[in-house]
Amino acid sequence: MPRMLIHSAGQLLTLSGGPQRGRTLGSLGMIEDGAVLIREGRIAAVGSDSELRRAHPDEEGLNAGGRVVMPGFVDAHSHPIWAGDRAAEFEQRLQGKTYLEILEGGGGILSTVKATRAASMEELLAQTRPRLQRMFNHGSTTIEAKTGYGLDFETELRLLQALLQLDSEGPWDLATTYLAAHAIPAEFEDRAGDYTDELCENWLPALKEWWAPNAVDKALPFVDVFCETGAFDLAQSRQILETAKGLGFPVKIHSDEFDNLGGTRMAIELGAVSADHLISTSTDEIAELAASDTVAVALPATPFGLAEAHNMPAKAILDADGLLAVGGDLNPGTAWCENLQLALALACRTLKLTPAQAIAATTINGAAAIQRQNEVGSIEVGKQADLLILDANDYRHLGYRFGINLVHTVIKKGTPHPVAASLHVST
Amino acid sequence: MPRMLIHSAGQLLTLSGGPQRGRTLGSLGMIEDGAVLIREGRIAAVGSDSELRRAHPDEEGLNAGGRVVMPGFVDAHSHPIWAGDRAAEFEQRLQGKTYLEILEGGGGILSTVKATRAASMEELLAQTRPRLQRMFNHGSTTIEAKTGYGLDFETELRLLQALLQLDSEGPWDLATTYLAAHAIPAEFEDRAGDYTDELCENWLPALKEWWAPNAVDKALPFVDVFCETGAFDLAQSRQILETAKGLGFPVKIHSDEFDNLGGTRMAIELGAVSADHLISTSTDEIAELAASDTVAVALPATPFGLAEAHNMPAKAILDADGLLAVGGDLNPGTAWCENLQLALALACRTLKLTPAQAIAATTINGAAAIQRQNEVGSIEVGKQADLLILDANDYRHLGYRFGINLVHTVIKKGTPHPVAASLHVST
Numbered sequence: 024m025p026r027m028l029i030h031s032a033g034q035l036l037t038l039s040g041g042p043q044r045g046r047t048l049g050s051l052g053m054i055e056d057g058a059v060l061i062r063e064g065r066i067a068a069v070g071s072d073s074e075l076r077r078a079h080p081d082e083e084g085l086n087a088g089g090r091v092v093m094p095g096f097v098d099a100h101s102h103p104i105w106a107g108d109r110a111a112e113f114e115q116r117l118q119g120k121t122y123l124e125i126l127e128g129g130g131g132i133l134s135t136v137k138a139t140r141a142a143s144m145e146e147l148l149a150q151t152r153p154r155l156q157r158m159f160n161h162g163s164t165t166i167e168a169k170t171g172y173g174l175d176f177e178t179e180l181r182l183l184q185a186l187l188q189l190d191s192e193g194p195w196d197l198a199t200t201y202l203a204a205h206a207i208p209a210e211f212e213d214r215a216g217d218y219t220d221e222l223c224e225n226w227l228p229a230l231k232e233w234w235a236p237n238a239v240d241k242a243l244p245f246v247d248v249f250c251e252t253g254a255f256d257l258a259q260s261r262q263i264l265e266t267a268k269g270l271g272f273p274v275k276i277h278s279d280e281f282d283n284l285g286g287t288r289m290a291i292e293l294g295a296v297s298a299d300h301l302i303s304t305s306t307d308e309i310a311e312l313a314a315s316d317t318v319a320v321a322l323p324a325t326p327f328g329l330a331e332a333h334n335m336p337a338k339a340i341l342d343a344d345g346l347l348a349v350g351g352d353l354n355p356g357t358a359w360c361e362n363l364q365l366a367l368a369l370a371c372r373t374l375k376l377t378p379a380q381a382i383a384a385t386t387i388n389g390a391a392a393i394q395r396q397n398e399v400g401s402i403e404v405g406k407q408a409d410l411l412i413l414d415a416n417d418y419r420h421l422g423y424r425f426g427i428n429l430v431h432t433v434i435k436k437g438t439p440h441p442v443a444a445s446l447h448v449s450t
Numbered sequence: 451m452p453r454m455l456i457h458s459a460g461q462l463l464t465l466s467g468g469p470q471r472g473r474t475l476g477s478l479g480m481i482e483d484g485a486v487l488i489r490e491g492r493i494a495a496v497g498s499d500s501e502l503r504r505a506h507p508d509e510e511g512l513n514a515g516g517r518v519v520m521p522g523f524v525d526a527h528s529h530p531i532w533a534g535d536r537a538a539e540f541e542q543r544l545q546g547k548t549y550l551e552i553l554e555g556g557g558g559i560l561s562t563v564k565a566t567r568a569a570s571m572e573e574l575l576a577q578t579r580p581r582l583q584r585m586f587n588h589g590s591t592t593i594e595a596k597t598g599y600g601l602d603f604e605t606e607l608r609l610l611q612a613l614l615q616l617d618s619e620g621p622w623d624l625a626t627t628y629l630a631a632h633a634i635p636a637e638f639e640d641r642a643g644d645y646t647d648e649l650c651e652n653w654l655p656a657l658k659e660w661w662a663p664n665a666v667d668k669a670l671p672f673v674d675v676f677c678e679t680g681a682f683d684l685a686q687s688r689q690i691l692e693t694a695k696g697l698g699f700p701v702k703i704h705s706d707e708f709d710n711l712g713g714t715r716m717a718i719e720l721g722a723v724s725a726d727h728l729i730s731t732s733t734d735e736i737a738e739l740a741a742s743d744t745v746a747v748a749l750p751a752t753p754f755g756l757a758e759a760h761n762m763p764a765k766a767i768l769d770a771d772g773l774l775a776v777g778g779d780l781n782p783g784t785a786w787c788e789n790l791q792l793a794l795a796l797a798c799r800t801l802k803l804t805p806a807q808a809i810a811a812t813t814i815n816g817a818a819a820i821q822r823q824n825e826v827g828s829i830e831v832g833k834q835a836d837l838l839i840l841d842a843n844d845y846r847h848l849g850y851r852f853g854i855n856l857v858h859t860v861i862k863k864g865t866p867h868p869v870a871a872s873l874h875v876s877t
């Protein structure tokens with residue numbers, strides 16, 4: 024198992040102290056000329072370089088050479104598993120086709136569902152693996168990954184199985200989410216209630232049965248629902264999340280991406296781990312959110328992908344003392360982007376977060392949004408040794424610079440993975 | 451000298467037929483299963499794979515394996531040479547500091563000028579080279595590169611010398627631009643007229659004298675001016691461009707980025723090669739632009755970098771039959787982004803170009819904006835063999851996907867440069 028002493032020779036961001044609420048967001052816990060001792064793939068000590076060198080004089084060293092050392096990103100929201108693509112639909116939108124014309128032409132989410140249902144396990148693995156690899160190469164060491172392009176019992180389960188396999192392959196860690204309630208499948212057109220009943224009465228109990236023998240020691244997946252006009256209404260969303268909760272699943276919600284149906288308030292009431300998107304969320308709901316432990320997950324790459332101007336009222340959530348994370352929302356319809364650094368740069372521009380706030384929102388608070396804050400998201404003794412070395416000597420280059428990969432090396436469970444050596448000329 | 455036969459086994463985009471005006475923008479000249487014969491670093495034949503294989507059975511082959519093959523990007527607008535960074539200023543803006551407070555704290559363009567003046571030739575080369583390498587790795591095979599952070603005679607000349615040296619180092623080609631009229635230096639505060647006189651009476655003639663013995667066979671650089679409130683007014687901009695033109699320099703302008711001072715109309719009248727930014731350009735000027743050979747260069751990464759909502763009225767320019775290019779505008783103040791693919795993806799979202807239009811605007815029309823349309827920007831017999839192999843099988847993935855590097859291999863003057871092999875897992 025990997026062991027070594029990492030010398031930052033520059034800014035070491037620990038993000039220590041747990042999830043960062045409200046205006047405490049952006050506490051980097053910076054140590055100048057810090058060092059991190061890794062034993063058995065875990066963090067064994069953190070401190071000043073001189074102290075740690077003195078205490079461990081013979082430890083193998085890795086010198087970051089003045090580059091920023093920080094925790095690996097925790098991407099709290101992604102849809103990385105699907106087959107096919109929607110490039111034609113993207114072009115059609117720009118040619119002026121309407122949403123309805125695209126749907127009639129076979130486009131939209133249901134075209135991805137069709138391609139995904141038709142794909143074998145091998146095809147799904149082969150198409151998803153490089154996406155996870157790109158996410159990892161851009162610094163996401165832990166990734167929340169949702170099903171949701173199957174929308175029938177067998178395919179949703181196949182997607183979950185594929186994600187479990189990809190989690191075991193690594194080097195990344197995945198936190199799986201069951202999102203059979205992502206859209207209404209064609210065979211249930213205009214019968215969202217029937218689909219909801221089917222999901223609640225049959226699929227979720229069957230999933231519960233299936234999980235223990237198949238996922239062995241893993242915690243139950245999250246159950247998530249897309250509460251939105253045209254998807255699941257408030258009553259259906261409540262039915263799904265209450266059923267899931269009753270079976271012991273931790274729950275999440277997609278709410279207020281376009282219309283406010285009351286999903287955020289309901290999710291808070293049910294103790295959801297996170298509520299994601301939150302663009303049309305009301306002032307009252309922001310106050311309720313801030314008084315709860317539900318993490319608000321902003322997904323700025325989605326309005327960007329759609330060229331929409333509306334974004335989460337993130338500053339209001341921070342002012343109210345809420346818990347804010349920023350995720351990537353990788354998906355084939357609105358945001359095919361594997362680079363969480365772009366979501367971070369967008370968070371600075373569209374949510375007006377500082378680089379330090381955006382870094383905390385994509386590390387320790389991202390971990391809180393998937394209940395892994397005791398395992399990853401910061402550089403603290405006992406945690407998994409998931410670290411990044413950036414190709415920059417100032418953490419603010421994250422946010423300030425955009426569109427490229429600023430990660431020099433990903434260290435996962437103590438093992439260094441150099442990224443794209445050919446991109447690193449001299450500095 | 452490199453020679454080989456490149457088999458696309460998929461989409462080969464030639465962009466043949468010269469610069470694309472108005473609604474012809476986006477003519478990709480696609481050959482399915484095409485091939486390109488390279489001899490002496492130039493394109494010797496283009497056609498169907500079967501024909502070219504028959505005609506050249508013994509030629510060494512490079513199989514793109516179904517990946518898109520297209521011309522290298524021509525980035526028509528960049529400021530890649532400077533010293534230092536402005537990360538602190540980026541953070542201060544997000545913390546609510548005003549423009550004036552930042553200026554008073556020593557920030558803004560003049561802080562970059564200060565750092566650049568203090569940098570040695572070696573430091574300038576060492577800081578600029580990796581930026582050019584990142585641009586190249588993201589597919590920009592020809593790059594327009596401006597001086598403009600010296601603002602005194604000696605430093606502006608040192609920047610030009612550095613760019614000439616970096617051009618000769620390659621693998622990229624640079625088209626140099628002299629932008630001493632980028633801002634008013636501190637020693638000429640409130641004396642923009644005096645600075646303009648100094649530039650016109652002394653620097654430009656001296657530059658003309660210096661060029662021939664020092665740049666040997668190279669065409670004269672462009673002379674550019676930042677015509678804007680707080681920089682050079684219309685009369686000063688005219689004085690600079692007329693002087694430059696009288697000395698034989700081809701001219702360019704930055705106009706209408708914030709305020710419309712009439713610079714675009716003036717630049718058209720003077721036969722400027724390009725007019726760049728054009729955000730507050732009037733309908734009348736758009737018509738005049740379209741009736742001219744001046745190329746409108748859109749720089750969507752700049753409003754993005756600044757989180758501003760205003761963009762070039764690109765569709766109006768196309769409707770009027772104008773010539774449109776899209777550039778990157780790499781610079782340390784508003785857009786530190788070496789990835790022209792992000793500017794292309796932004797052009798789809800903020801200018802509403804289709805992927806095909808955005809591709810033409812960053813290849814053949816980018817070449818037209820720097821007078822290299824006979825040398826690069828398309829895959830046609832006789833042109834330099836500057837090609838890209840994308841890590842995608844559909845050209846529309848440029849635009850649709852964003853935030854990562856979709857370039858698999860850059861071929862420059864016939865020599866393949868694999869990019870970031872570690873990023874390419876299976877597909």
